[in-house]
Amino acid sequence: MAVLPILLVVLYGLCLLFILGFSAGQWQLTRLALRAYAKGLPPPPPAPAKWPRVLVQLPLYNEQNVVERIIDAAAALDYPTDLLHIQVLDDSTDATVALAEARVAYHAARGLRISHVCRPNREGYKAGALRYGLEENADEFVAIFDADFVPDPDFLRRTIPYFLQDKQVGVVQTRWGHLNEDESLLTRLQAFGLNAHFLIEQVGRTSAGFFINFNGTGGLWRRACIDDAGGWHTDTLTEDLDLSYRAQLRGWRFVYRPEIVAPAELPAVMDALKSQQFRWTKGAAETAHKHLGNMWRSEQPLPVKLQATFHLLNSSVYIVIMLMALLSVPLVFVRAHYHEYKAVFQLASVFLIGFTPLIYYYYTAWRLAHPDKPLWRYPGFFLLFLSVSMGLTLHNARAVILGWLGRRTPFVRTPKAGTGSPARKRRYRTGGVGWLVILEGVLAAYFAFGLVAGIYLDDFGLLPFHSLLTIGFAAICYFSIRDNS
Known part of the structure; x- marks a missing residue:
């Protein structure tokens, strides 16, 4: 034989x-x-009598095509001006710097608390920029939007109440929308795949009490949660997934709201899509290598450990x-x-x-x-x-x-x-x-x-x-x- x-x-x-x-x-x-949808999503909590201080971080690197759009969208957020601080974390090496500087100056002149932060080097990439921006800031909550996002003006008013309702909530993540879904076949295919993650995976894991992940953008963190979990690490390409697991292993609860949509732009060319896919898949493997052992050594219930293993090894x-x-x-x-x-x-x-x-x-x-x-x-x-x-x-x-x-x-x-x-x-x-x-x-x-x-x-x-x-x-x-x- x-x-x-x-x-x-x-x-x-x-x-x-x-x-x-x-x-x-x-x-x-x-x-x-499907069981969660049939049961009905939990109603939103009421608006608080007093709103907390919020930091909005916009990490950028050579994004001159969209830099003005994201800064203007952040500046249009409907939130008390004296409680809002916008940080443009700009690691750019091209014309993005001048464009960002001009928009920041414009909105600052209108009375917004907005700053243009340029680091001496790009150490740690996005995670390093987010960490750098937090060093001299003490605001209680942190919202993060990548350069391709265009949050609606009511984004903060719809998400902040979840933190005030439960002190153990460390993250509120929202669903990504697609600004250019119908631009091409490539964007339609991406939207098809991303919708499955945001409408099925995130909802299913949340409803069962499994670990979910902050998706890197379109969401908010409680500053105390970031600090308690050890802050942003730079040893994986998916700093969002890494911090998500460290925070949940520390006992923090994550909230996912699919009805709150944060519109974003999909990559329209193949090399851009490939760079994104490489970062997501390699970073997921790096995070699995880093946290699988920690998960199984934790006191989490067996179903949570099994689903986390499936999640990390996807x-x-x-x-x-x-x-x-x-x-x-x-x-x-x-x-x-x-x-x-x-x-x-x-x-x-x-x-x-x-x-x-x-x-x-x-x-x-x-x-x-x-x-x-x-x-x-x-x-x-x-x-x-x-x-x-x-x-x-x-x-x-x-x-x-x-x-x-x-x-x-x-x-x-x-x-x-x-x-x-x-x-x-x-x-x-x-x-x-x-x-x-x-x-x-x-x-x-x-x-x-x-x-x-x-x-x-x-x-x-x-x-x-x-x-x-x-x-x-x-x-x-x-x-x-x-x-x-």
Whole structure:
């Protein structure tokens, strides 16, 4: 009996088991979220008689397309002027500095307490800037908005009461809206994925008392919570997820309100999306490496520990999908020539049913986000989303591996084009067409070969998988080249 085919089948089967577990976790969150919606979200607390002092931090780095927009939006917040302090944390090295300085001066002349903070260096990137801004500030609450956000004027009045209702609330996180969802297919696909996180995952975890995460922006912190948890650390690329776990392990409670929406701009080009995906997936792996042991050594209930493990290891699914994809092409030939494994392949077909909960998970989020859209639009859009997500697996799997290995990489911000801004634009690039893009093109050809081989050998079991992989990798390669030309 050949050893290589057995090894191939075993590895592929283990990948399917992992996918089944991941899919089951998403199904559980969907059920929890639907139960929460059916029960009804808790009503908002009443407005206080006396409002507390609030610091609004706007971390920036080379964002001349949107810097004026975010400063103006922060200045338009409906909150007592004497209780509001806006900090523009500007690490920029381009024209953003002058633009920010001018808008800060304008709003300061109108009576706002607003400051333009420029550090001597960019040490610690965003986390370092947030920490630097807190050093000489003692306000009780801290709101954070990235450069691509445009908060509504009533944002603070709708969120601050949750802190005053419960002294153990350390964070109030809101749902991200999408300013440019309909700009392109790429932005629609991103909105599709993000809506699932904000409408299903965050709601499901909150309703069950599981750990959730501050999403880095569009939310507020109690200053005492930040200090008690050890402040902003700079040893991961997801400083938000890191501090979230440290705070919740210290006993702080997080509130998530999906009905409060903070509009933001989605990356409109592939290199910007890739930089964002790299930061999120690598940072998640770094945070998992840092906190999984702490979680299991804590006194948290077993269900909380299990869900936190699933949460922290979410990004590892890219490694599994990449391995599964690479194994699938030689598996076409094993299926065709080793008929003694027929029973194993039939069992694998049963495990493929494990993907069904993902269809349910994304469909539920899609209906919640777009209740008026006809049902017939969902299947094709879901398959396209799945295909493009698969096309990102090489890029994201590399990020996860680097995170687990502890390789330090710089914080590459996601450049914004400035939806709704003046016609003046600067095209920021995060990198050129490197070896990874070339390899994505090679993989597109590799999976196309597997597709043709399956048809030639009259074995169509992996044809859907190879079709999605071929389209996904080809699309990612094409857009990566196009957006850098």
